[in-house]
Each structure stands twice: as C-alpha cells, then as structure tokens.
Amino acid sequence: xxxxxxxxxxxxxxxVFLMSVIVFFGVNIVGDPVYMLVSPDADQADIAATIERLxxxxxxWEQYWLFLKGAAQGDLGNSFIFGEPALQLILHHMPAxxxxxFTALMLAIIIGIPLGLYAxxxxxxxxxxxxxxxxxxxxxxxxxxxxxxxxxxxAVELGWVPATGRGDMGSLLGMESSLFTRDGLSHxxxxxxxxxxxxxSLAIRLTRAGVREAMGxxxxxxxxxxxxxxRRIIFVHVMKNIMIPVVxxxxxxxxxxxxxxxxxxxxxxWPGMGKLLIDAILQLDRPVVVAYLMIIVLFFIVINLxxxxxxxxxxPRVRIQDQGA
Amino acid sequence: xxxxxxxxxxxxxxxARIETPFQRFRAEFFESKIATTALAVFLIIVTLAILAPWIxxxxxxxLAQVSVLDGRLPxxxxxxxxxxxWLGSDxxxxxxxxxxxxxxxxxLSVGLASGVIALLIGMAVGLIAAYMGGRTEAFxxxxxxxxxxFPASLVALMLVAALGKGVDKIILALVVxxxxxxxxxxxxxxxxxxxxxxxxxxxxxxxxxxxxxFRHILPNCMAPLIVVGTVQTASAISLEATLSFLGVGxxxxxxxxxxxxxxGFEYMLSGRYWISVFxxxxxxxxxxxxxxxxxxxxDVLNPRLKK
Numbered sequence: 001x002x003x004x005x006x007x008x009x010x011x012x013x014x015x016v017f018l019m020s021v022i023v024f025f026g027v028n029i030v031g032d033p034v035y036m037l038v039s040p041d042a043d044q045a046d047i048a049a050t051i052e053r054l055x056x057x058x059x060x061w062e063q064y065w066l067f068l069k070g071a072a073q074g075d076l077g078n079s080f081i082f083g084e085p086a087l088q089l090i091l092h093h094m095p096a097x098x099x100x101x102f103t104a105l106m107l108a109i110i111i112g113i114p115l116g117l118y119a120x121x122x123x124x125x126x127x128x129x130x131x132x133x134x135x136x137x138x139x140x141x142x143x144x145x146x147x148x149x150x151x152x153x154x155a156v157e158l159g160w161v162p163a164t165g166r167g168d169m170g171s172l173l174g175m176e177s178s179l180f181t182r183d184g185l186s187h188x189x190x191x192x193x194x195x196x197x198x199x200x201s202l203a204i205r206l207t208r209a210g211v212r213e214a215m216g217x218x219x220x221x222x223x224x225x226x227x228x229x230x231r232r233i234i235f236v237h238v239m240k241n242i243m244i245p246v247v248x249x250x251x252x253x254x255x256x257x258x259x260x261x262x263x264x265x266x267x268x269x270w271p272g273m274g275k276l277l278i279d280a281i282l283q284l285d286r287p288v289v290v291a292y293l294m295i296i297v298l299f300f301i302v303i304n305l306x307x308x309x310x311x312x313x314x315x316p317r318v319r320i321q322d323q324g325a
Numbered sequence: 326x327x328x329x330x331x332x333x334x335x336x337x338x339x340x341a342r343i344e345t346p347f348q349r350f351r352a353e354f355f356e357s358k359i360a361t362t363a364l365a366v367f368l369i370i371v372t373l374a375i376l377a378p379w380i381x382x383x384x385x386x387x388l389a390q391v392s393v394l395d396g397r398l399p400x401x402x403x404x405x406x407x408x409x410x411w412l413g414s415d416x417x418x419x420x421x422x423x424x425x426x427x428x429x430x431x432x433l434s435v436g437l438a439s440g441v442i443a444l445l446i447g448m449a450v451g452l453i454a455a456y457m458g459g460r461t462e463a464f465x466x467x468x469x470x471x472x473x474x475f476p477a478s479l480v481a482l483m484l485v486a487a488l489g490k491g492v493d494k495i496i497l498a499l500v501v502x503x504x505x506x507x508x509x510x511x512x513x514x515x516x517x518x519x520x521x522x523x524x525x526x527x528x529x530x531x532x533x534x535x536x537x538x539f540r541h542i543l544p545n546c547m548a549p550l551i552v553v554g555t556v557q558t559a560s561a562i563s564l565e566a567t568l569s570f571l572g573v574g575x576x577x578x579x580x581x582x583x584x585x586x587x588x589g590f591e592y593m594l595s596g597r598y599w600i601s602v603f604x605x606x607x608x609x610x611x612x613x614x615x616x617x618x619x620x621x622x623x624d625v626l627n628p629r630l631k632k
Contacts, residue, residue: 022487023486023487026488027487029489030489138611142609142612145566145601145609148605152601156593158597259478260476262482265480267590293486299473301474303437
C-alpha cells in the first residue's frame with residue numbers, strides 16, 4: 001500500500017512536470033498579452049517597459065526556468081491583469097467553487113437517490129419509465145444549454161430567483177458562505193441545479209441498479225419470510241446495503257464537478273475558479289492559466305489516488321498492488 | 326430499452342432462412358422504432374446541413390446579404406428582403422434558420438473529423454498494445470489510464486487554453502481528449518480475439534503479422550468500435566459547442582452552433598429567447614439522435630445479448 005502510494009505520487013510529479021511544459025510553452029505562444037494591458041495610445045517606450053516588467057523580453061526557455069524555480073518555492077508567478085500572485089488569486093476564488101460543487105453534490109444525492117429508489121422498486125411503472133427517460137436526457141443534454149434554459153425559465157419568465165452572481169455572505173461557526181443567507185441560497189439554487197443535473201442522472205441509475213439487484217437477494221427474501229413490513233425491508237435492510245457504495249461513488253464525482261463548474265460558473269457569473277480561468281484565457285493572463293491548470297491537475301491526481309484507495313477498501317476483490325504494477 | 330432487447334432476441338431466434346450477417350444486423354436495427362426514428366432525424370439533419378447553401382434564404386456570413394435593420398426580429402417576422410424569418414434573427418440581422426444550417430455544417434464536420442482521426446489513432450495504438458504485449462503494452466495502457474482519469478472536457482479545455490482558437494486547433498484538442506477511449510476499447514477486444522483459433526490458424530499458414538492484425542483481428546474488433554465511435558462523436562459535438570460557447574473554441578468567423586448560442590446569451594435576459602433556444606434545439610436533436618442510435622447499436626452488436 002505505502003509503495004503503491006509513493007509510486008503514484010512520483011508518477012504524479014512526472015505528470016505535473018510534463019503538463020507544466022506543455023501548458024507553459026503552449027500558452028506563451030498564443031497571442032500577445034502586452035496589447036491587452038497597455039492603453040491604446042501607449043508609445044513604444046511604454047510597450048517596451050511593460051514587456052520588460054512582465055519578463056516577456058527574455059527567451060522562452062529562460063522564462064520557463066524562472067517559472068520552475070518559482071514553482072518549486074510555491075510561487076506560480078503574478079497575474080498580468082491583477083498584479084497579485086496567481087496562486088493567491090486562485091485560492092481566493094476557490095471557496096466559491098467548492099461551495100457550488102458541494103451544493104450540487106448534495107442536490108444530486110437528495111434528488112437522485114429517492115428517484116432511483118422509486119424506479120428500482122417499480123421498474124415497469126410509467127413514472128419509473130419517465131424517470132429513466134429523464135436520466136438519459138440528463139446525460140445527453142449539453143450542460144451550458146440547460147443552464148441557459150434554467151435562466152430563461154426561472155429567472156426571466158418566472159422571476160423566482162436571480163440569474164447571476166453570488167448572494168450575500170453569512171457566517172456560521174466561523175465559516176463564511178453564501179449558504180447561510182436567504183439571498184445567498186436564492187443565488188446558488190440555479191447554478192447548483194445546473195451543475196448537479198449530470199450527477200442526478202448518475203445517482204438515479206446507480207440507485208436503481210443497486211435496488212433491483214438487492215431486491216432479488218436472499219436476505220430480502222428472508223426478511224419477507226420473517227414477516228417484516230415492506231417499508232422496513234426497503235428503508236432498513238436494502239437502503240443500508242446500497243447507500244454506502246452509491247454515496248461513495250457520488251462523493252468521488254466531486255472532482256469532475258469542479259472540472260465541470262467552469263461551464264456553469266461562466267453562465268451564471270459565479271465568481272469561482274472556473275470563471276477566473278475562462279477570463280484569464282480570454283485576457284491572455286498567462287500566469288493564471290498556467291497556475292490554474294497545474295492546480296487542477298494536482299487536484300485530480302489526489303482525488304484519483306483517494307478513489308483507488310477507497311475502492312480497494314470497499315471492494316476487497318480490487319487489489320491495489322495489481323493496479324500499481 | 327429492455328423491451329426493445331427482448332424483441333431483438335425473439336426475432337433472431339425466429340427466422341429459419343439463411344441471411345448474411347449484414348441483413349441480420351439491418352433487420353435487428355430497424356426493429357427498434359426509437360432507433361429508426363433517431364437515425365432518420367440524424368440523416369435529415371446531415372442532409373439539411375449539406376444542402377444549406379441551396380435551401381436557405383441567405384448566406385448568413387456574406388455581409389452583403391445581411392442587414393442590421395433585420396436585427397433581433399422575433400420568429401415569423403418578414404425580413405427587409407421580403408422572405409419570412411421563421412425562426413427570427415440574431416443581433417446582427419442574420420436569419421436564424423440559415424445561421425443554424427450553416428452552423429450545423431461546421432459543428433458536424435468538426436465532430437466527425439475529430440471522431441474519425443481519434444478513432445484511427447486510438448485503433449492503431451490499441452492494436453499495437455494488444456499485439457505487442459509486454460512493456461509496450463504496459464506503457465501504452467498506463468498513458469491511456471492516466472488520461473482517462475481526467476474528464477475529457479477538462480483535457481480539451483486545457484488544450485484550447487494552450488493552443489488558442491481555430492478549427493484545426495479545436496479538432497486537435499478533441500482528438501487528444503478522445504483517442505484514449507478508442508485505444509482502450511480496441512485493446513480489450515483485440516486481446517480476446519488474439520487468442521482465438523482463427524489467429525492461430527493464420528499464424529500456421531505463415532501469414533505476416535501486419536496482415537493478421539489488420540485483416541483478421543481488426544475486422545472482428547469493429548462492432549465495439551462503432552458503438553464507442555457514435556457515442557464519442559456525439560460527445561465531441563457537444564464538447565465543441567461548449568468550448569465555443571465559453572469563447573475558447575471556434576472563432577466568430579467559424580460560427581458553429583456553440584458560437585450562435587453564445588451570441589444569443591446576451592439577449593436572453595431581455596426575453597429574446599429565440600436567438601439561443603433554436604440553435605440549442607438543433608444541437609440537442611443532433612446529440613440525442615446520435616446517442617439513441619449508439620445506444621441501440623450497443624444492444625444489437627453485443628453478442629452476449631444474442632441467443
């Protein structure tokens with residue numbers, strides 16, 4: 001196990017290094033950020049001064065070397081636009097993204113599992129067929145378009161909730177979050193629902209498959225024979241057996257929620273890391289793009305490592321040594 | 326889906342007459358009404374996209390034919406030039422019906438091109454892995470696993486961030502984001518096929534390795550490849566639209582469906598829904614119809630579901 005973790009971490013370092021090469025050189029070839037930064041009436045001297053200030057006058061390999069040296073000390077460079085350290089800028093936007101992803105995950109569990117349970121218990125029912133058709137749609141619909149439709153329906157036509165931005169912040173037990181105020185909740189509802197859509201479909205399918213498998217098993221037959229009520233069989237015996245894997249798989253989807261939040265945040269103007277990335281790409285703010293991608297790659301490697309370990313605990317048939325070989 | 330499958334099984338046991346495999350496949354495929362309808366919808370969309378220049382009232386990207394006076398007209402309005410804009414017009418005065426058909430041309434060609442290139446690369450890599458075995462295989466599969474641990478959307482986003490805008494760049498990004506799915510599929514199937522007797526027989530006959538891999542093993546790997554190919558192409562089209570919507574995919578000069586939807590976004594809050602909704606519906610119909618066809622192909626081509 002320890003060997004496996006160490007080997008994976010070494011492999012992770014290699015991946016992050018390769019990524020940094022590709023992204024750094026790629027990003028530094030596209031466009032010319034200087035003209036995004038100086039005022040239109042700037043003269044040659046101003047432009048030259050800006051180029052020198054950003055370090056863009058040096059050869060690209062030297063820029064990369066300086067970047068690597070900084071990165072080793074936890075400095076991923078300063079944002080061209082904001083002048084702040086890129087890492088700090090991203091960490092500053094991270095709580096909003098986490099909040100959104102967490103809310104979406106909760107929504108997926110709260111909506112998806114009961115629907116999946118129903119569809120699993122009554123598979124031939126018309127409502128169940130509707131639920132399953134809905135989950136297929138949830139998989140095929142492009143997230144960004146669903147986001148637009150949600151804005152149109154709930155914000156423009158019905159006017160129930162605001163369409164964009166993050167609401168008032170409240171604090172509870174020393175934690176700052178917009179989940180603690182009414183205004184904040186009304187702002188997070190649409191983006192979280194949009195982000196959750198794919199995961200709701202996933203939760204429905206997982207729960208349904210689990211329930212259908214469990215209902216045919218001996219322990220359920222035995223519970224029936226013992227004379228337990230259907231309610232008790234389902235909510236105590238069956239749910240206990242299927243909830244653990246379903247909730248675990250859903251939890252492991254957290255990483256992909258953060259990846260997908262790029263789209264949702266852009267549509268709903270949610271001030272998180274994803275929107276920061278898209279703005280940085282469009283404004284050619286190279287250090288922020290590079291820093292974001294490095295962080296997200298690291299993040300995924302850690303999540304995947306946790307996934308592999310959790311799976312090996314949940315399912316003893318999965319041998320971690322075999323995967324690491 | 327489950328009732329469609331049972332129908333398929335019932336039919337395949339019934340006929341006693343001799344059929345070619347293709348005839349049997351065709352009969353089983355058209356057994357499903359949903360899949361047949363989806364295929365028809367997809368073919369209609371492709372036909373409309375190909376015929377776009379001859380069946381639309383204007384070329385939305387020829388500035389001489391577009392008038393700002395026609396901007397933001399609701400569906401069914403009459404344009405300055407006298408034709409009816411059944412789906413309304415966008416902010417620059419382009420007829421949306423024309424813009425959607427021209428947009429579909431770009432979206433479909435980007436999706437299909439990236440799908441075919443990714444399929445060819447993934448197929449070659451997967452076959453090499455399965456046939457060579459040993460270290461080569463271990464290395465290739467390690468790279469594939471590593472890539473599949475990141476969502477395809479994130480891989481594509483990273484690449485467009487590093488490469489910039491443009492048709493060639495977005496195709497490259499989609500190919501890199503997708504090849505691993507094909508490689509994994511081909512390798513898994515080829516591993517099974519490699520140990521079958523016909524391969525042994527071919528080896529005994531002294532047929533060259535290349536010939537065995539490409540003429541004997543590959544044709545037997547086609548069924549799962551086709552299924553993965555349809556689903557991946559749908560997701561490529563959707564992914565391209567997403568990237569273009571975010572403003573990091575195709576430029577305004579190559580207006581795919583995603584660019585059209587992005588253009589309509591700013592008018593959405595003022596209630597001019599049609600500029601985003603109609604291109605979105607076109608995208609939706611394309612993606613869902615491909616997915617439904619792929620879903621049914623999976624049932625028909627899966628040997629485990631046969632008698």
